[in-house]
Amino acid sequence: xxxxxxxxxxxYNPLYECMPREELAALQLRRLKDVTARAYNHVPAxxxxxxxxxxxxxxxxxxxxxxxxxxxxxxxxRDNYPFGMFAVPMEEVVRIHSSSGTTGKPTVVGYxxxxxxxxxxVIARSLGCAGVTRKDVVQVCYGYGLFTGGLGVxxxxxxxxxxxxxxxxxxxxxxxxxxxxxxxxxLASTPSYALYMAEVAQEAGMRDKLKLRVGIxxxxxxxxxxxxxxxxxxxxxxxDIYGMSELIGPGVANExxxxxxxxxxxxxxxxxxxxxxxxxxxPAGSRGELVVTTMTxxxxxxxxxxxxxxxxxxxxxxxxxxxxxxxxxxxGRSDDMLIIRGVNVFPSQIEEVLTNIEGTAPHxxxxxxxxxxxDELELxxxxxxxxxxxxxxxxxxxxxxxxxEIHSVLGLTCRVxxxxxxxxxxSEGKAKRVIDHRKG
Numbered sequence: 001x002x003x004x005x006x007x008x009x010x011x012y013n014p015l016y017e018c019m020p021r022e023e024l025a026a027l028q029l030r031r032l033k034d035v036t037a038r039a040y041n042h043v044p045a046x047x048x049x050x051x052x053x054x055x056x057x058x059x060x061x062x063x064x065x066x067x068x069x070x071x072x073x074x075x076x077x078r079d080n081y082p083f084g085m086f087a088v089p090m091e092e093v094v095r096i097h098s099s100s101g102t103t104g105k106p107t108v109v110g111y112x113x114x115x116x117x118x119x120x121x122v123i124a125r126s127l128g129c130a131g132v133t134r135k136d137v138v139q140v141c142y143g144y145g146l147f148t149g150g151l152g153v154x155x156x157x158x159x160x161x162x163x164x165x166x167x168x169x170x171x172x173x174x175x176x177x178x179x180x181x182x183x184x185x186x187l188a189s190t191p192s193y194a195l196y197m198a199e200v201a202q203e204a205g206m207r208d209k210l211k212l213r214v215g216i217x218x219x220x221x222x223x224x225x226x227x228x229x230x231x232x233x234x235x236x237x238x239x240d241i242y243g244m245s246e247l248i249g250p251g252v253a254n255e256x257x258x259x260x261x262x263x264x265x266x267x268x269x270x271x272x273x274x275x276x277x278x279x280x281x282x283p284a285g286s287r288g289e290l291v292v293t294t295m296t297x298x299x300x301x302x303x304x305x306x307x308x309x310x311x312x313x314x315x316x317x318x319x320x321x322x323x324x325x326x327x328x329x330x331x332g333r334s335d336d337m338l339i340i341r342g343v344n345v346f347p348s349q350i351e352e353v354l355t356n357i358e359g360t361a362p363h364x365x366x367x368x369x370x371x372x373x374x375d376e377l378e379l380x381x382x383x384x385x386x387x388x389x390x391x392x393x394x395x396x397x398x399x400x401x402x403x404x405e406i407h408s409v410l411g412l413t414c415r416v417x418x419x420x421x422x423x424x425x426x427s428e429g430k431a432k433r434v435i436d437h438r439k440g
Contacts, residue, residue, distance in 0.1 A: 016267060017125060017322045021315075024323070025063060028270055031295035033060050036069065039301045042087035045080050046072065046303060066270065066293065067281045072305045077107040077246065086110050088299050097245055098146045109148070109245050110299040116155065118296050119248050122265050123156020126254035129263055129322075130214050130239040132186055134161030139179055141189035141197075142219065143429060144168045148249030149219055153188045156251060162186070169193065169428040176201045180209045187236070191217040191226055192431035195362055198233035199426075212236050218243065218250055220430045221330050221348045225355020227259075229362050240329055246305055247292055253327055258319050261326030268296045271325060272304070273313055276334040287312045289334050290327065308335040310346075338368060338434065340377045343412045347433040350379065353405045359387040359398050363424045369437045377414040379406070382421055 019027070037057040039046045049070035050056060059065060077085055085108075086093065094113050098106040111119065132138070138157040142149030150168055157164045165182055167175060169189070175197060178184070187194060194215055201207045212234055218241035230238040242262050243250035252269050253262035264271055269292050273282045276289040290307045294300075309330045317323050332346025339345070347366060354360045361382040369376050379402070387398060399416045407413055425432070 017129075017263060017265070017324050019267070019323060021323060024266055027267055028295065029060075029063055031267075032063070032066060032270060032293065033057060035293065035295050035297070035301045036060055036303060038087050038298075039303050043085055043301070045076060045084060046070070063270075066304065067272065069304055071279070071291065072246075072302050074107060074246070074306075078105045081105045082108045083110065085302075086299055087301050088112060093299050096146075097148045097151075097249065099245055106146075107246060109249075112298040115248070115298050115300075118268060119152060119251060120155040120159040122248065122251035122268060123152055124159040125265055126241055126251050127153075127156060127160050127162070127186075127216065129254045129256040129320075130186075130216055130237070131257050132157075132160065132162065132214060132216075136185045136214075137163045137165065137183055138186040138188060139165045139167060139175075139182075139184040141167060141169050141175060141187065141193060142250075148243070148245045149188075152243070152249035152251060153216070157186075157188075172197055172200045172428070173204065176204060176206055176210075179212065180206055183211050185211050186214045186216065187212055187234070188216040190219045190427070190430055191215075191222040191230060191238075192220060192427050193429065194230055194234065195226070196426040196428070198230070202233070207233075207235075210234070214239060216241050216254075221332055221346070223348050223352040223355060224329075225352050226362055229355065242327070242330065244307060246300075246302055247294055247307075248297065252292065256318060256320040256322065260318065261314055261328055263318065263322050263324050264313075264327055266324045268294070270295055271313055271327070273311070274306075276308070276310075284315055285312055287328075290330075308333045310334055310337075338366070338377070338436075340368070340375050340412055340414075343410060345377070345410060345412065349410060350406065353409055354381060354402070357398070357402060357405060359384055359394075360402070361421060363426075364433070365424055365435055366433060367435045367437065375438065377412065378417055379414050380417045380419055380424060382424055383418050385421055388420060 040057050053070055055068055092112050093110040095111040098108045140153050144150035154164055154166055215236045215238045227238045240255045241250050243252040253264040255262050272291040273286055273288040274291050282288045290309045290311050291304050293304055294302045310332050311328045311330050314326045331348050337344050361384055363382040365380045367378040395418055402416045
């Protein structure tokens with residue numbers, strides 16, 4: 001059966017994800033030519049960048065030529081706040097989302113009606129990758145409003161034909177009650193909030209009454225160890241979803257049931273991996289910073305957006321039959337990376353160590369301080385009730401083991417502070433893993 005190369009306006013169709021690579025490459029080139037021309041002609045800030053480098057859309061003759069075009073970075077959105085990055089007049093914009101703006105002006109993103117349709121399609125594909133069908137009841141615990149998570153998953157689940165519970169975050173006891181009473185089978189939330197819901201369900205004696213079978217987790221980095229905890233504590237298949245507001249929201253890539261990388265929907269998003277220091281494009285399989293071009297966005301075409309997310313890309317066909325590239329789980333962000341006495345540290349690396357040590361709970365914080373001219377890292381880790389009941393000697397042994405494992409994996413010496421269960425604040429959204437006292 002032939003695959004269409006036009007934008008889909010119908011219900012989720014997995015044929016798009018199984019396109020032959022040659023056909024996909026031809027489609028990508030056509031769409032890249034279109035989107036670079038759209039950005040060049042209608043976004044003055046991007047046209048100025050192109051003119052500085054001496055490139056025009058006519059220079060895009062092969063897929064490899066993309067690397068000659070300028071990057072888009074987060075500061076472009078702030079410098080052109082609020083609508084200067086839009087490529088269509090406001091009367092064509094049917095929806096606006098934005099970031100929280102906690103570090104300055106928010107990043108504002110706009111959508112045409114067709115953008116909303118594309119977004120719904122890629123979210124429907126994401127859910128389809130996870131084995132979700134129209135028979136499922138999807139409880140959406142991502143935040144609604146200006147954050148893209150809630151409404152993004154909502155529209156995609158409806159496109160797939162699912163029953164949607166648009167509950168958003170918060171009021172966790174009520175969340176768990178509704179989960180039981182309404183028969184939710186799919187949970188969409190941040191992984192840290194899902195762990196908190198698992199705690200609440202267990203304490204309320206409702207864990208075995210839930211019908212959950214799949215979790216769609218994103219919006220923050222998480223490790224294989226956390227996947228194990230989520231699957232064990234909720235009795236589900238834990239699936240990773242990837243996206244960001246600047247690109248479209250969630251739905252850029254998603255794991256399938258094989259859990260061997262996130263399938264990126266390459267007919268809409270063109271990926272590259274670059275060296276985060278030199279910005280040079282790296283060969284397939286290399287680990288580096290993900291750069292994405294949105295090929296079908298109308299209101300906000302984004303060319304070569306530097307995500308700062310660290311990952312790698314693999315082009316072999318997946319066991320599920322999908323041919324589109326798979327990206328590894330994001331291990332951290334190049335701009336959020338901690339550098340402690342010359343050692344690069346991502347919170348997910350610490351998390352991976354902790355999940356392999358018995359007696360620790362999956363709740364931790366990294367406290368960074370400056371002692372004189374040196375940075376010091378103190379790791380706060382919750383212990384389980386079982387460990388708490390043991391003698392102080394066992395706590396000292398556990399603390400030494402954590403320090404030893406972190407030194408073995410990262411080559412870094414840190415302090416460890418073991419704290420009682422429920423000491424570290426639970427999050428209904430993204431968990432706050434790093435407390436940087438150097439900025440205070």
